[in-house]
Amino acid sequence: MTDIATRATRVVAATGGRRRLNGGGPRAGTIAAFLIPFFLPFVLFYLVPIGYALWQSFLVVRRTGGQYGTSYTTFGGFEQYVQVFQNNEFWSSIGRIGLFGIVQVPVMLFVALIMALLLDTPLLKIKSFFRITAFMPYAVPGVIAAIMWSFLYSPQLSPLIDLLNGIGLHPDFLGPGAVLWSAANVSTWLWTGYNMLIMFSALQAIPQELYEAAKLDGASNWAIAWKIKVPIIAPSIILTTVFSIIGTLQLYAEPAVLRQISSNISSTFTPNMLAYAVASGNNYQQAAAISVVIALITFVLSFGFMRLTSKRAGL
Amino acid sequence: MSNQTLIRESRVSRTVVMALMFVLAIYFLLPIYFLIVAATKPQGDLASTNGLAFSHFQLFKNLGTLFSQSNGIFLQWALNSVIYAVLGAVVGTLLSALCGYALAKFTFRGREFLFSVILGGVLVPTTALALPLFLLFSATGIVNTYLAVFLPSIVSPFGVYLARIFAAAAVPEEILESARLDGAGEFRTFFSVAIKLMAPSLVTIFLFQFVAIWNNFFLPMVMLQKESLFPITLGLYEWNGQTSRVPLLQESVITGSLVSIVPVIIVFILLQRFWRTGLAAGSLK
Numbered sequence: 001m002t003d004i005a006t007r008a009t010r011v012v013a014a015t016g017g018r019r020r021l022n023g024g025g026p027r028a029g030t031i032a033a034f035l036i037p038f039f040l041p042f043v044l045f046y047l048v049p050i051g052y053a054l055w056q057s058f059l060v061v062r063r064t065g066g067q068y069g070t071s072y073t074t075f076g077g078f079e080q081y082v083q084v085f086q087n088n089e090f091w092s093s094i095g096r097i098g099l100f101g102i103v104q105v106p107v108m109l110f111v112a113l114i115m116a117l118l119l120d121t122p123l124l125k126i127k128s129f130f131r132i133t134a135f136m137p138y139a140v141p142g143v144i145a146a147i148m149w150s151f152l153y154s155p156q157l158s159p160l161i162d163l164l165n166g167i168g169l170h171p172d173f174l175g176p177g178a179v180l181w182s183a184a185n186v187s188t189w190l191w192t193g194y195n196m197l198i199m200f201s202a203l204q205a206i207p208q209e210l211y212e213a214a215k216l217d218g219a220s221n222w223a224i225a226w227k228i229k230v231p232i233i234a235p236s237i238i239l240t241t242v243f244s245i246i247g248t249l250q251l252y253a254e255p256a257v258l259r260q261i262s263s264n265i266s267s268t269f270t271p272n273m274l275a276y277a278v279a280s281g282n283n284y285q286q287a288a289a290i291s292v293v294i295a296l297i298t299f300v301l302s303f304g305f306m307r308l309t310s311k312r313a314g315l
Numbered sequence: 316m317s318n319q320t321l322i323r324e325s326r327v328s329r330t331v332v333m334a335l336m337f338v339l340a341i342y343f344l345l346p347i348y349f350l351i352v353a354a355t356k357p358q359g360d361l362a363s364t365n366g367l368a369f370s371h372f373q374l375f376k377n378l379g380t381l382f383s384q385s386n387g388i389f390l391q392w393a394l395n396s397v398i399y400a401v402l403g404a405v406v407g408t409l410l411s412a413l414c415g416y417a418l419a420k421f422t423f424r425g426r427e428f429l430f431s432v433i434l435g436g437v438l439v440p441t442t443a444l445a446l447p448l449f450l451l452f453s454a455t456g457i458v459n460t461y462l463a464v465f466l467p468s469i470v471s472p473f474g475v476y477l478a479r480i481f482a483a484a485a486v487p488e489e490i491l492e493s494a495r496l497d498g499a500g501e502f503r504t505f506f507s508v509a510i511k512l513m514a515p516s517l518v519t520i521f522l523f524q525f526v527a528i529w530n531n532f533f534l535p536m537v538m539l540q541k542e543s544l545f546p547i548t549l550g551l552y553e554w555n556g557q558t559s560r561v562p563l564l565q566e567s568v569i570t571g572s573l574v575s576i577v578p579v580i581i582v583f584i585l586l587q588r589f590w591r592t593g594l595a596a597g598s599l600k
Binding site: 026028030031033034035037038039041042044045046048049050052053056111114115118121123124125129130132133134135136137138139140141142143144145147148149150151152156157158159162189192193194197198201242246249250252253256257260272275276279284287288291292294295298299302 | 325328329332333335336339340342343344345346347349350353361362365366367409410411413414416417418421423429433436438439440441442443444446447448449450451466467469470472475500501502505526529530531532533537547548549551552555556558559568569572575576579580582583584587590591594
């Protein structure tokens with residue numbers, strides 16, 4: 001009903017004359033004056049670069065007359081993309097980040113969810129202390145978080161390694177097998193509290209009456225948490241998952257800092273590092289193609305995840 | 316009997332829950348605690364003393380070294396970070412507020428289309444924009460200037476999204492109608508009436524954008540070569556990369572890291588409630 005009504009007003013608005021787009025509202029010019037301050041930079045610094053990267057990714061640089069000839073840029077079709085897909089470094093960076101994401105994202109979100117649920121029960125005291133300590137890392141830039149942790153990973157400086165040596169463990173946080181998880185730990189440290197707070201805010205918005213009936217029926221806190229609370233805050237969990245997927249695919253600062261102290265991180269460790277390394281070698285067209293592929297993978301994964309979960313949850 | 320077991324059970328679970336949360340709290344605090352301790356030590360003590368215990372307390376000497384390093388470049392970086400983050404977030408919040416308010420309060424053709432373009436913008440990985448922006452900016456000569464970092468920072472699709480939700484909830488239609496009847500123009504209504512009603516949510520939008528710019532690293536790294544334009548993140552990254560050649564820089568990296576996170580953490584704790592409204596709104600569908 002209301003849908004038909006709004007559609008009707010829209011039709012009226014559309015045919016209602018050029019000066020006013022709707023009945024008593026402001027003129028089109030006024031509306032534009034509200035929108036343009038945002039949309040002008042949005043187009044210039046968001047949409048134009050996307051278009052430019054797409055265009056660049058279809059160009060190639062060729063040379064005439066061998067090594068000393070002049071170079072010129074020309075249309076190359078999908079040539080750059082073929083190169084991306086034939087590049088072993090690209091696939092290993094994707095593999096690394098995939099492994100990272102499959103482990104780090106669920107672990108982080110699971111811890112965040114448990115914390116949010118516990119903060120929402122009467123079992124816990126000094127809640128604001130726990131909430132603040134968990135959220136604090138969000139105030140720390142990724143670069144600085146990685147610098148802080150790199151001291152805790154460093155064999156010369158780390159008090160953690162001293163402690164672990166004391167109980168007979170000799171971890172090598174920067175070793176070839178471990179360094180990916182050391183980077184994952186930095187991300188987990190940074191973002192758990194942020195995700196926890198999103199879920200916690202959603203939990204706080206649930207009216208208490210919803211639990212009362214279940215409590216009267218003798219449902220345990222545990223059952224209420226998993227059977228009532230978690231399904232209700234599912235949209236928040238989906239949102240945090242999508243943001244985490246996007247963040248994982250953009251990973252740059254943390255591994256770049258760890259690279260400064262570990263030889264086990266190459267300059268092409270993550271897709272984004274690869275794109276930057278290729279751009280630094282002045283191969284902008286190839287870098288653009290890599291950026292486009294990363295963005296496409298991001299879109300496919302985040303939309304795919306949203307579709308999948310919203311279908312299953314019947315939302 | 317069964318009541319007693321219930322009470323005992325809840326006491327057990329209470330203890331388990333508290334213990335678990337304390338372990339997590341230690342995890343979150345550990346690196347910051349380590350940084351505080353390390354920032355008070357002489358360089359020589361970093362490797363030779365226990366990293367979790369204080370030794371010779373010389374925080375102020377370390378601060379002196381930090382701020383005099385390379386002719387006081389650190390202060391310049393701190394200032395740059397403040398300029399990028401405060402100015403960028405103020406301008407960005409204003410743009411988001413105007414746009415979000417218009418999307419919430421005016422009905423016009425294409426409104427939902429514009430809004431979905433903005434929502435799509437939330438999902439765009441910003442690092443993917445940095446390289447093409449670099450090429451565009453080098454063609455226009457903006458590269459390696461303040462503008463190269465500032466201009467892209469003022470755009471926040473997430474801010475518009477929040478502003479639309481907040482404007483819809485906080486600004487009643489009747490107030491706008493009466494302002495219009497009094498003959499106030501749309502801009503006057505916005506700046507004298509709506510913006511006051513939206514003020515708490517504008518703080519939230521400001522905070523989100525401030526942190527995003529303050530923490531940004533990739534964009535300044537791509538755009539800037541001149542050290543005097545660096546934000547703190549990029550400056551400390553450069554120093555950290557030089558510590559193998561100049562080991563004495565290590566203490567300044569540590570002290571500098573501490574100096575750069577303390578003010579933001581304090582602001583965070585003071586303005587807690589604004590985060591929660593923002594995060595709650597962000598999770599609404």
